[in-house]
Amino acid sequence: MADPIAEAGTEDTAAILVVDDLQSSRLLIGSILQAAGFNNLTFAADGVEALEILERRVVDMVILDIVMPRKDGIQVCREARERLALAMPILIQTGLQDADHRATAFDAGASDIVSKPIHAHELVSRTRLHLERRRMIDSLQGYRRRMQDELKAAEAMQVSLLKSEREVAAIVGPRKARLTTFYKASNQLGGDLWQVFEIDATRFGIFMVDLSGHGVAAAINAFRVHMLAEDQVDYRSTPGAWLTSLNVGLCQILPVEHFATAFYGVVDIAGGCIQYAAAGAPPPLVLEKTGGWQALDHCGVILGCSEAACYETHSVPIAPGDRVFFYSDALYENFDEPEKSLEPADLVAHVRAVLETEAGPGFHEALVQRVFDSEAATRRDDLTLLLLEVAGDG
Numbered sequence: 589m590a591d592p593i594a595e596a597g598t599e600d601t602a603a604i605l606v607v608d609d610l611q612s613s614r615l616l617i618g619s620i621l622q623a624a625g626f627n628n629l630t631f632a633a634d635g636v637e638a639l640e641i642l643e644r645r646v647v648d649m650v651i652l653d654i655v656m657p658r659k660d661g662i663q664v665c666r667e668a669r670e671r672l673a674l675a676m677p678i679l680i681q682t683g684l685q686d687a688d689h690r691a692t693a694f695d696a697g698a699s700d701i702v703s704k705p706i707h708a709h710e711l712v713s714r715t716r717l718h719l720e721r722r723r724m725i726d727s728l729q730g731y732r733r734r735m736q737d738e739l740k741a742a743e744a745m746q747v748s749l750l751k752s753e754r755e756v757a758a759i760v761g762p763r764k765a766r767l768t769t770f771y772k773a774s775n776q777l778g779g780d781l782w783q784v785f786e787i788d789a790t791r792f793g794i795f796m797v798d799l800s801g802h803g804v805a806a807a808i809n810a811f812r813v814h815m816l817a818e819d820q821v822d823y824r825s826t827p828g829a830w831l832t833s834l835n836v837g838l839c840q841i842l843p844v845e846h847f848a849t850a851f852y853g854v855v856d857i858a859g860g861c862i863q864y865a866a867a868g869a870p871p872p873l874v875l876e877k878t879g880g881w882q883a884l885d886h887c888g889v890i891l892g893c894s895e896a897a898c899y900e901t902h903s904v905p906i907a908p909g910d911r912v913f914f915y916s917d918a919l920y921e922n923f924d925e926p927e928k929s930l931e932p933a934d935l936v937a938h939v940r941a942v943l944e945t946e947a948g949p950g951f952h953e954a955l956v957q958r959v960f961d962s963e964a965a966t967r968r969d970d971l972t973l974l975l976l977e978v979a980g981d982g
Contacts, residue, residue: 602648602719603628607638607664608681609656616706617651617681624712635659642668647676649719651702651711654682654693662696669697677718681706743773746807749814751784753949759784759792760976764857767794770952770973779806779848780916780970781813787824790858796869796972797850797891798916805846806970812841813848827852827865828901831888835867835899838892847892851914855906857978862906865899867891870917873936875943877909877980883932906978913939914974919959930959951975 604626608614614631621629630647632638636658638650650668654661661680668674680693683704690701700714750771751759760767771780779799787793795817799809816837823830831852838848851872853864864872868890871883884904889897906912913935920930930938938958946954952973 601628602626603630603646604715605630605632605638605641605647605650607632607635607650607656607661608653609634610653613653613706617711620706620708620711621715623708624715626715635661635664638664639667639672642672642674647674648722649676649715650678651715652678652680652698654680662692665693665696665698675722677722679714679718746773746810747771749810750782756784759786760855763790763792763855764979765792765855766948766977766979768949768951768975768977770949770956770971772956772971779810780972781810782914782972782974783814783817785824787854791825791854791856793824793827793830793852793854794914794974794976795850795852796914796916796974797848798869798970798972799848800846805843809842809846809848813838816841825854826901827854827863828899831865831867831891831899832897835889835891835897836895839895842892847890849890849917851886855976857906860905860907861903862912863901863903865901867897867899870915870920871932872915873913873932873939874904874906875911875913875936875939877907881936908978908980910978911943912976912978914972914976916970916972918971919973 604621606614606617606621606629608617611633614633618629618631630641630645632641634656638652639659641647642650652661652664661682665678665680668678677699678697679700679702680698681702681704682689682693693701699718702711702714750769753769756767756769767784769782771782773780781795781797781799783793783795785793785795797810797813799806799813813834816834819837820830820833823833831850834850834852842848849868849870851864851866851869853862853872855862864884865888866884866886867888869886871886873881873883875881882904885902888899891897915935920935922928922930938955942951942955942958952975955973956971
């Protein structure tokens with residue numbers, strides 16, 4: 589009659605270390621494992637020898653006796669986990685049935701316990717079980733590492749869509765303005781996007797969009813929006829027509845139930861105004877040098893819902909010393925308690941308080957610290973902040 593253990597097993601390349609001070613036990617365990625198809629076996633006669641092997645060789649599993657001279661199995665197990673930081677399965681074999689003794693083995697880092705005297709089927713089954721579990725864990729960890737690498741690459745690509753501080757300054761500086769920016773994705777990849785466009789010698793455009801969802805899907809849609817926005821050259825000086833054309837393109841390429849809120853403004857400091865169009869975006873705040881403020885009209889159909897939507901061009905005056913603050917909804921929305929969401933007047937108070945002590949790039953970080961009570965709170969949604977400062981007189 590055929591050996592059922594041999595029939596059930598297949599040749600396995602897993603490296604298994606068998607540790608037992610009795611040669612007869614080592615021979616017995618080795619013969620059982622070899623009959624089951626495990627041929628990559630190494631043997632150690634005590635705990636000291638076992639640790640020496642573990643220090644110089646990669647092992648997939650250890651089958652370890654508890655009672656041994658020089659260093660017992662509990663000590664070996666603990667050192668393997670703590671000092672060597674090894675994660676392979678460790679099967680401890682023992683004839684002791686005391687519950688506290690077994691608990692000590694598990695506390696030391698044992699994966700499982702095999703009873704003595706050795707039962708061949710139990711030993712083979714537990715060996716296969718823990719090796720397969722280890723392979724699954726390794727596979728999942730490998731997959732996770734690959735995904736993290738791919739996400740980092742995608743994140744770098746998404747960040748590359750945003751203009752650098754130097755590029756922004758080259759556009760807005762000669763046109764008598766300063767623009768500082770802040771962007772933080774909620775989950776490595778996000779759906780917020782901002783852009784600055786040259787229009788002519790005195791004007792430039794500011795575009796902000798917030799796409800529905802988070803993560804990979806939102807990031808893909810952000811790439812789509814960036815591609816379309818770059819192509820809308822003919823309408824850049826007319827915000828309403830620009831946003832209308834962009835919406836038509838988005839309706840054709842955005843997946844069903846995906847949409848976006850957006851704001852596009854043409855800044856003309858020489859002409860003393862900002863012309864703009866909005867599609868349900870949070871209202872930018874104009875902070876006047878004289879102390880007054882106003883929230884810009886943000887009405888307009890959200891992008892990607894209807895190709896028939898048309899967007900009106902509005903205009904607001906700006907003067908030297910004024911500031912315009914653009915932001916995504918993550919700044920003011922309280923997702924846990926909506927009734928505690930900030931109103932525009934609250935944001936104005938926060939912005940002005942920060943501006944008393946912070947300017948330039950430091951403004952954004954200081955504002956985030958003032959508004960949010962924890963790092964976790966800033967991770968609820970993608971966050972974009974832009975501060976436009978109109979040059980003073982002279």
